[in-house]
Amino acid sequence: xxxxxxxxxxxxxxxxxxxxxxxxxxxxxxxxxxWSNGRKVHMVSYSRIWLDLVSVCDIEVHLSLAxxxxxxxxxxxxxxxxxxxxxxxxxxxxxxxFLWGAFSEVHGRKAVYLVSIALFVLGSGVAGGAQDINMxxxxxxxxxxxxxxxxTIGAATLADxxxxxxxxxAMGLYYAAPLLGPSLGPIIGGALTSLFSWRxxxxxxxxxxxxxxxxxxxxxxxxxxxxxxxxxAALKDVADTRQQNRQPVxxxxxxxxxxxxxAPAVDVHSECQPLIQDSKLRFRDMxxxxxxxxxxxxxxxxxIFVASGLVYGGVTYCITYTSVKTFGGEPYxxxxxxxxLVLLCFGVGNVFGSLFGGRWSDYVRNxxxxxxxxxxxxxxxxxxxxxMMPILPLSLFAYGGLTERRYPxxxxxxxxxxxxxxxxxxxxxxxxxxxxxxxxRSSSAVPxxxxxxxxxxxxxxxxAIPLQTALGDGGLYSLLAGLMVLEGGLLLLLIAKGKSWxxxxx
Numbered sequence: 001x002x003x004x005x006x007x008x009x010x011x012x013x014x015x016x017x018x019x020x021x022x023x024x025x026x027x028x029x030x031x032x033x034x035w036s037n038g039r040k041v042h043m044v045s046y047s048r049i050w051l052d053l054v055s056v057c058d059i060e061v062h063l064s065l066a067x068x069x070x071x072x073x074x075x076x077x078x079x080x081x082x083x084x085x086x087x088x089x090x091x092x093x094x095x096x097x098f099l100w101g102a103f104s105e106v107h108g109r110k111a112v113y114l115v116s117i118a119l120f121v122l123g124s125g126v127a128g129g130a131q132d133i134n135m136x137x138x139x140x141x142x143x144x145x146x147x148x149x150x151x152t153i154g155a156a157t158l159a160d161x162x163x164x165x166x167x168x169x170a171m172g173l174y175y176a177a178p179l180l181g182p183s184l185g186p187i188i189g190g191a192l193t194s195l196f197s198w199r200x201x202x203x204x205x206x207x208x209x210x211x212x213x214x215x216x217x218x219x220x221x222x223x224x225x226x227x228x229x230x231x232x233a234a235l236k237d238v239a240d241t242r243q244q245n246r247q248p249v250x251x252x253x254x255x256x257x258x259x260x261x262x263a264p265a266v267d268v269h270s271e272c273q274p275l276i277q278d279s280k281l282r283f284r285d286m287x288x289x290x291x292x293x294x295x296x297x298x299x300x301x302x303x304i305f306v307a308s309g310l311v312y313g314g315v316t317y318c319i320t321y322t323s324v325k326t327f328g329g330e331p332y333x334x335x336x337x338x339x340x341l342v343l344l345c346f347g348v349g350n351v352f353g354s355l356f357g358g359r360w361s362d363y364v365r366n367x368x369x370x371x372x373x374x375x376x377x378x379x380x381x382x383x384x385x386x387x388m389m390p391i392l393p394l395s396l397f398a399y400g401g402l403t404e405r406r407y408p409x410x411x412x413x414x415x416x417x418x419x420x421x422x423x424x425x426x427x428x429x430x431x432x433x434x435x436x437x438x439x440x441r442s443s444s445a446v447p448x449x450x451x452x453x454x455x456x457x458x459x460x461x462x463x464a465i466p467l468q469t470a471l472g473d474g475g476l477y478s479l480l481a482g483l484m485v486l487e488g489g490l491l492l493l494l495i496a497k498g499k500s501w502x503x504x505x506x
Contacts, residue, residue: 028224032161040161043220044174070198077133085133085140087461090317092144094454097447098292100149104156104443105230108223112153113216120146121209128202143205152450156443159435160222165366168381168432172358188340229441230291291444299501300379300437301445303494305452308430310487313456314480315396315423318464319346319416325465326403326473345413349420353388357425360384361432378436379498382491385426389488392422393481400477426491437502 035043071082104112123142130136154174162170192200225231295301320343327334327342334342364384369376399415431449438445468476 026224026226028226032222032224033163035161043161043222044157044170070193071136074198075130075133075136077136081133081137083461085137086321087458088137089140089144090454090457090461092141092454093148094451094458096145096148097152097450098444101152101156101443101447102230102291104153104223105225105228105234108221109153109157109160110216110219110221112149113219114213116146116149116153117209117213117216118146119143121206121213122146124202124206124209128199128206148450148454152443152446155431155435155446157222159442160224160227164376164378164436165362165369167435168358168361168365168384168428170358171432171435172354172356172361172428228443229439230444233290291441292448295438295441295445295448298505300494300498301434301448303490303498304430304434304437305449307487307490307494308427308434308449309452309456310483310490311423311427311430312453313460314483314487315392315419316350317457317460318476318480319343319399319419321461322464322468322473322476325468331406332409342409342413343416346416346420349417350424353421353424354428357384357388357428358432360425361429377499378433378502379495381433381436382429382495382498385429385488385491388422388425389491391418392426392488393484395419395422396477396481396484400474400481403477404472404474426487430491437498 032040032043072078100112100116103115120143123139123144123146127136127139127143130139155171158167158170158174188204189198189201192198192204225235323339323343326332327339332338361381361384365376365381368380368383395415395418399412399419402412402415431446434445434449435442464476467479471479
């Protein structure tokens with residue numbers, strides 16, 4: 001078990017050094033990290049419903065691909081226009097988390113969940129009734145706006161509830177089930193399309209979204225403004241402005257009853273001590289660009305964001321996106337249901353990789369902490385990814401070679417399982433590192449990560465099929481294997497240089 005620092009204090013890096021204040025451990029009322037394990041699981045299960053929903057939507061690309069000919073015929077579209085519904089969804093999913101992160105720093109996590117689900121339900125319902133391809137593209141974008149809150153607020157919620165030594169396991173479990181989306185999407189889409197029509201795939205998502213919305217009505221907000229650097233920086237600016245103008249200030253309240261919170265300002269440049277006792281923030285008081293600049297000016301963050309994008313765009317997105325062309329033709333001739341069963345091996349590998357990789361990353365981190373007398377650098381967690389760094393590119397190389405030579409599905413399924421297992425193992429450490437390395441700014445760092453993932457997915461959606469056509473499966477996945485070698489190199493560089501980069505930036 002990890003050692004938790006005293007309230008508001010980060011342990012000294014070496015004997016004789018004065019411990020630094022750490023806003024992540026500021027004292028708060030009704031501390032979510034002090035909740036019982038049962039209550040934590042209960043709260044996280046609410047956001048898991050939304051995560052499961054959006055994972056199905058994100059792979060709803062494949063629900064649509066299962067009925068692509070029907071969509072083109074009904075909406076008088078083309079394959080190129082259908083591809084835009086995929087590309088625009090990936091791009092919007094990467095761009096809008098910035099707004100959701102800032103919104104959650106003012107109004108809390110619960111408000112973001114409710115608003116984003118409502119937009120998602122609206123987009124899904126109208127997309128199901130679309131009468132032309134342009135309407136479908138617009139509604140897919142609205143779906144993405146609602147669904148883009150997922151990674152930002154989901155990771156922030158876990159950071160609110162769990163200490164650093166527990167986050168790897170929590171995130172691995174949290175993101176495990178949705179990783180079946182690439183496999184379940186074609187199966188669900190194929191069944192709905194066969195029984196009803198392609199429109200039912202969107203109606204299914206709208207109905208499921210309504211159920212998720214009802215669940216979040218009873219969600220207990222986990223956001224505590226005292227632990228947010230973004231909130232405290234904005235609060236300080238508002239306080240300074242109002243002091244200059246000599247305006248009265250009011251007291252904000254978070255929640256009701258004994259668990260209600262007041263938000264004292266904290267000088268984020270010195271230590272976790274109140275500057276003023278009263279103020280009230282509005283969304284327009286939040287600085288959308290400042291937190292992003294603070295996050296992206298650190299080389300360790302740039303390095304980890306690129307690595308994260310490469311894993312998602314180069315493995316998760318490419319395998320599922322190109323599988324229709326790979327297995328839809330000779331000699332496999334897989335229909336939607338058969339394709340889903342083939343991809344199930346990839347999804348199961350993702351699930352187990354996320355579960356075991358998350359636990360292993362916590363074990364490695366906490367082992368370093370014990371070995372170093374209670375001191376742990378956030379880069380120590382990334383050592384857990386080393387074991388999978390050579391396995392991931394080798395599995396992609398094998399997958400490309402097997403499909404290029406049209407081997408039977410059994411060895412291909414094994415290669416897909418290993419690729420999914422190793423990529424999720426690595427990503428569980430990456431996501432936990434992003435939260436750990438951006439204490440008090442996780443709701444700003446995770447959107448930047450989502451943007452990089454969305455950008456890589458957008459690029460993959462635009463070039464994967466043309467590259468597959470030009471190079472074949474063997475050439476495409478040899479190229480992707482090379483990118484995974486680069487991704488592993490970035491993680492090794494971060495392990496070696498991350499601490500000095502963070503200290504120099506600070």
